[in-house]
Amino acid sequence: MFELDVRSRVPIYEQLFEKIKELIIKGLLKEHEQLPSVRALSNDLTINPNTIQKAYRELENQGYIYSIPGKGSFVAPLKDRDINKEKIEKILEEVKKLMLEGLYLGMDREDFIKVLEDAIKIKEVR
Amino acid sequence: MFELDVRSRVPIYEQLFEKIKELIIKGLLKEHEQLPSVRALSNDLTINPNTIQKAYRELENQGYIYSIPGKGSFVAPLKDRDINKEKIEKILEEVKKLMLEGLYLGMDREDFIKVLEDAIKIKEVR
DNA sequence: ATAACTGTACTAAACGAAATAATACAGATA
DNA sequence: TATCTGTATTATTTCGTTTAGTACAGTTAT
Numbered sequence: 001m002f003e004l005d006v007r008s009r010v011p012i013y014e015q016l017f018e019k020i021k022e023l024i025i026k027g028l029l030k031e032h033e034q035l036p037s038v039r040a041l042s043n044d045l046t047i048n049p050n051t052i053q054k055a056y057r058e059l060e061n062q063g064y065i066y067s068i069p070g071k072g073s074f075v076a077p078l079k080d081r082d083i084n085k086e087k088i089e090k091i092l093e094e095v096k097k098l099m100l101e102g103l104y105l106g107m108d109r110e111d112f113i114k115v116l117e118d119a120i121k122i123k124e125v126r
Numbered sequence: 127m128f129e130l131d132v133r134s135r136v137p138i139y140e141q142l143f144e145k146i147k148e149l150i151i152k153g154l155l156k157e158h159e160q161l162p163s164v165r166a167l168s169n170d171l172t173i174n175p176n177t178i179q180k181a182y183r184e185l186e187n188q189g190y191i192y193s194i195p196g197k198g199s200f201v202a203p204l205k206d207r208d209i210n211k212e213k214i215e216k217i218l219e220e221v222k223k224l225m226l227e228g229l230y231l232g233m234d235r236e237d238f239i240k241v242l243e244d245a246i247k248i249k250e251v252r
Numbered sequence: 253a254t255a256a257c258t259g260t261a262c263t264a265a266a267c268g269a270a271a272t273a274a275t276a277c278a279g280a281t282a
Numbered sequence: 283t284a285t286c287t288g289t290a291t292t293a294t295t296t297c298g299t300t301t302a303g304t305a306c307a308g309t310t311a312t
Contacts, residue, residue, distance in 0.1 A: 006271095009298085011269080011270060011271085012270080012271075013270080013271090021227075022223070022226075025226055025227055025230045026226065037286080037287060037288080038287080038288065038289090039286085039287080039288095047271085047272095048271060048272050048273075049272095050271075050272070050273090051270080051271060051272080053288080053289075053290095054270090054271095056288085057289090067287095067288060067289090068279090068280090068287085068288075069278070069279055069280085069287070069288040069289065070278075070279035070280040070281085070286085070287050070288065071279080071280060071281090071286095071287060071288080072280095072286095072287060072288075073287090073288075087231060088228065088231055088232075088233060091224050091227060091228045091231070091233070092228075092237070092241055094224055095221055095224050095225070095228070095238065095241050096241045096244060096245050097148070098217050098220055098221050098224070099221065099241065099242060099245035100148075100151055100152065100245050100248060100249065101147075101151055101217060102214065102217045102218075102221070103245060103246065103249045104151045104249070105213060105214055105217070106214075107214060107217070109242060109246060111218070112221065112242050113239075113242070115218055115221050115222045115225065116225060116235060116238050116239070116242075118222060119222050119225035119226050119229060120229065120235060122226060123226065123229045123230070132300095135269085137298080137299060137300085138299080138300075139299080139300090163257080163258060163259080164258080164259065164260090165257085165258080165259095166257095173300085173301095174300060174301050174302075175301095176300075176301070176302085177299080177300060177301080179259080179260075179261095180299090180300095182259085183260090193258095193259060193260090194258085194259075194308090194309090195258070195259040195260065195307070195308055195309085196257085196258050196259065196307075196308030196309040196310085197258060197259080197308080197309060197310090198257095198258060198259080198309095199258090199259075
């Protein structure tokens with residue numbers, strides 16, 4: 001279900017966090033849809049349960065999923081999520097930094113417009 | 127000269143690498159301009175010389191600076207730099223991911239257009 | 253020439269985050 | 283009742299980061 005690089009500099013739990021977050025953002029995981037259990041995913045990925053749980057805990061902390069002991073973990077509805085200015089500010093800052101680097105490397109306005117349209121299109125679909 | 131967070135999850139040498147790269151990209155450090163020496167920066171930042179050197183080595187590996195033993199380290203001219211497709215692909219991918227996340231959090235097309243214009247403006251100035 | 257600067261290299265040790273391993277407890281479910 | 287679920291805790295291992303200490307060679311100014 002997920003492709004993780006255990007040799008990466010990026011911690012496994014963080015890779016998993018990002019992958020799941022991405023699926024939720026892209027709408028490939030619907031609201032209230034159940035995620036694989038900690039142990040099931042641990043078996044699938046051959047990764048320690050604690051590591052899986054750490055990713056899930058982080059997803060829950062940031063409002064992407066909710067967990068019910070005894071039942072499972074589920075995708076949180078959007079309205080429950082912590083949408084704050086700081087998060088958006090961070091995204092804007094990061095995008096700007098990447099754009100500067102891209103422009104520096106020879107990319108132009110149109111290149112970024114294209115990606116933007118692309119992202120918008122992906123969002124529309126879901 | 128630089129503000130680094132020694133408690134950050136991001137390694138110091140990487141923070142330093144990013145800061146200097148940013149100054150070069152923004153044109154605040156001109157071509158062939160001399161960087162602070164490894165030892166001077168080590169004193170300023172109260173950080174081990176080896177850590178500074180690691181950042182400089184990485185900057186040199188990626189073509190942002192060049193070093194002359196006995197003389198110092200200098201900003202590399204743009205044409206000498208390693209501008210490859212992979213780097214641009216990575217930027218595009220990362221920007222797209224951030225845009226998707228932003229759109230998901232309620233941002234819209236115009237928000238990103240603004241950042242783009244902003245980045246272009248910064249580039250023009252240099 | 254000499255002192256003080258530059259980059260670079262190397263080894264050893266300390267530190268800390270990440271990951272694993274092994275249990276355990278409580279709630280839900282078939 | 284057996285088996286699933288999330289959650290918690292402790293100990294241990296592993297590995298990248300950082301520090302410390304030392305050294306060598308080239309450059310520069312006094």
